[in-house]
Amino acid sequence: MTIKIYFFGPMDRSGRVRWLLEEMGMAYEDHRLDYQKQEHKSEEYLKINPLGAIPAIEENGEILTESGGICAYLADKHRDKEMSPSIDSPLRGKYMQWMFMIPASIEPYMVECFRASQLPEEERNKVMAEAVTKFEPVLNMITDKLGDNEYMIGNKFSAVDIMLASTLHWANNFELLQNKPTLDSYIERLKSREAAVKVGAFLPITPPKED
Ligand SMILES: N[C@@H](CCC(=O)N[C@@H](CS)C(=O)NCC(=O)O)C(=O)O
Known part of the structure; x- marks a missing residue:
């Protein structure tokens, strides 16, 4: 159905x-x-x-x-x-870690940045600068996990890449991905997927509009 x-x-x-x-x-x-x-x-x-x-x-x-x-x-x-890797696959543990980690431990930075973007300029710049510093270990962790691979889990496209790419696209919106060639090429690779293009997964992020 x-x-x-x-x-x-x-x-x-x-x-x-x-x-x-x-x-x-x-x-x-x-x-x-x-x-x-x-x-x-x-x-x-x-x-x-x-x-x-x-x-x-x-x-x-x-x-x-x-x-x-x-x-x-x-x-x-x-x-x-x-x-997704099967329940008995050696890749399953890491897959689960990232499926939970992205919404629970990475996305909150985006929410913080969004709230900061609503603040007056001086305060906004301060909160954003703090967010960039706090976000650095997250970006390093992703970069290390990717290494020379094209995808996050077992070098095979999975639901983790969808969860992560959508979050990194959001991070890009707040200019949190400066000078990160590994992440830039990861995003470019995902952007070119037919399904991502079809659903407009990487369109500019704008607030929801009236019909
Ligand atoms: N953790 C939830 C977050 C859901 C969420 O906050 N959705 C936003 C839109 S992307 C929303 O509905 N906001 C309206 C509101 O909370 O009033 C999820 O991943 O589904």
Whole structure:
């Protein structure tokens, strides 16, 4: 059955789910919520996600939320599409580490930068400069993991690359990826994937607009 995706626009966290489904050649149907009209806080949508956030998916009447959990679930459910290493693969541990680490320990820096971007200039520059310093070990860890490989896990494209690329694209938006040739070429490689182009995974990040 076709999976329904609740979202605001192409550049929100639903993009990860859409990109993964495209990579797997699976059907989905977009259900757009109007951010300006606060449709994600409507009584109807709060029944879908009581936290009033997107993405959420509906599959056979079952609702799932949390972009990382949705991607992990879909990749494992459709193992024949090879978007995750099998449970007994030696690569599984690192795969799980990164699937959790990206939303739990990397994404919060982006949220911090977003909040900083709303501050008056002087304060903003200070918070941003601190964010750049704090983000450096994260970028080093990613660069070390990649080494000479093209992809993060076993040098084979996986759901981790989708989660990470979407987060690094966000980081790029805040100019946090200065002088990082390994990461630049990683992003360029992912940008050229047919599924990423189709879903507009690397379009400029803009706030959700009114319909
Ligand atoms: N950890 C959640 C974060 C969900 C989230 O914050 N989504 C944003 C859009 S990308 C949202 O719905 N914001 C509206 C709000 O929280 O009011 C996930 O990865 O799905």
